Amino acid sequence: MSKRILVVDDAAFMRMMLSDLLTKAGFEVVGQAENGVVAVSKYKELQPDLVTMDITMPEMDGIQAVKQIRAYDPKARIVMCSAMGQQNMVMDAIQSGARDFIVKPFDPPRVTQAVSKALA
Amino acid sequence: MRDEKRDRYEQRVTELAIAELDALNEIGNIGSGNAATALSQLLGARVQMSLPRTAVCTLEEACAALSHDGGVGIGVEVEFSGGLAGTMMLTLTEDSALELVSQFAMLSGKGLEDSMVHSALMEVGNIISCSFVTALSDFLSAQGKPSPPMFVHDYFEAFVCNALAHGADGVDEVLVFTTELKVAEKALAGELVFMPSPETYMGILKGLQVTEGVEEDV
Numbered sequence: 001m002s003k004r005i006l007v008v009d010d011a012a013f014m015r016m017m018l019s020d021l022l023t024k025a026g027f028e029v030v031g032q033a034e035n036g037v038v039a040v041s042k043y044k045e046l047q048p049d050l051v052t053m054d055i056t057m058p059e060m061d062g063i064q065a066v067k068q069i070r071a072y073d074p075k076a077r078i079v080m081c082s083a084m085g086q087q088n089m090v091m092d093a094i095q096s097g098a099r100d101f102i103v104k105p106f107d108p109p110r111v112t113q114a115v116s117k118a119l120a
Numbered sequence: 121m122r123d124e125k126r127d128r129y130e131q132r133v134t135e136l137a138i139a140e141l142d143a144l145n146e147i148g149n150i151g152s153g154n155a156a157t158a159l160s161q162l163l164g165a166r167v168q169m170s171l172p173r174t175a176v177c178t179l180e181e182a183c184a185a186l187s188h189d190g191g192v193g194i195g196v197e198v199e200f201s202g203g204l205a206g207t208m209m210l211t212l213t214e215d216s217a218l219e220l221v222s223q224f225a226m227l228s229g230k231g232l233e234d235s236m237v238h239s240a241l242m243e244v245g246n247i248i249s250c251s252f253v254t255a256l257s258d259f260l261s262a263q264g265k266p267s268p269p270m271f272v273h274d275y276f277e278a279f280v281c282n283a284l285a286h287g288a289d290g291v292d293e294v295l296v297f298t299t300e301l302k303v304a305e306k307a308l309a310g311e312l313v314f315m316p317s318p319e320t321y322m323g324i325l326k327g328l329q330v331t332e333g334v335e336e337d338v
Binding site: 010011012013014016056057058082083084085086087088089103104105107 | 247253
């Protein structure tokens with residue numbers, strides 16, 4: 001059975017691109033969320049195997065969402081996807097419990113590799 | 121910005137030395153190089169950005185220079201806060217915006233009223249703004265935290281002047297980097313604009329160590 005993924009990004013266009021990429025790589029995108037608040041709620045509802053999480057979003061940013069999801073499920077597997085590759089942002093994400101960090105724009109093989117590794 | 125700091129900033133901006141302008145051009149160059157690479161990866165097309173122009177001018181002059189003779193266009197604005205603060209904006213005429221999104225096969229034939237086209241333009245603006253600032257961040261060892269991108273479709277004069285005035289934080293003389301883009305060998309009518317906040321600008325000069333003998337405390 002293919003692994004179930006929740007895609008979180010405030011840009012509908014990026015959610016569409018990432019969902020398309022993941023589906024073509026053999027994963028099942030079970031849901032999408034446009035901010036951290038919706039992401040936490042959908043994580044509880046859908047119980048996905050993995051979450052791809054943007055950082056800069058309205059309402060609640062990705063770092064806060066990772067913390068809340070990990071507080072609810074310490075085994076949650078999350079890969080951050082952000083346009084900001086600054087070292088402090090990467091460190092914040094990893095310290096909050098993310099497994100990996102991908103800088104936008106996406107390189108499809110890099111996304112597939114990060115997601116597969118986080119699911120292993 | 122406090123009056124005393126504002127006076128000092130304006131004095132420094134108007135007294136910029138040639139060496140400082142050279143250093144600032146290099147900063148703009150590093151940022152736009154990284155942004156061009158990111159946009160090229162996103163579009164899967166060759167992207168060229170002109171060497172950035174560094175202008176020190178009044179708000180009014182900057183606004184006039186970027187207003188496209190009263191035309192209508194789109195803008196994507198990202199504001200950065202923290203040690204590397206400022207306003208980044210991608211502006212494009214309507215035709216060039218459509219030319220840009222036509223690079224995405226899934227958006228072909230869609231117009232500027234389409235919500236997915238808005239979202240794609242916002243993400244293009246977001247990615248090139250963030251990659252520009254990430255390059256500066258590595259170079260200057262300062263961090264900038266981006267806001268979510270804002271999309272606007274209006275007269276250039278209205279949204280460009282509004283964004284610049286907001287970012288200028290009360291000063292009249294501003295430093296603006298502008299770069300022009302070419303995608304798949306076609307020049308786009310518009311600019312990538314970066315205006316550091318007055319305090320960040322002073323920090324950049326300090327970071328470049330081109331402020332010998334000037335010990336501003338900003």
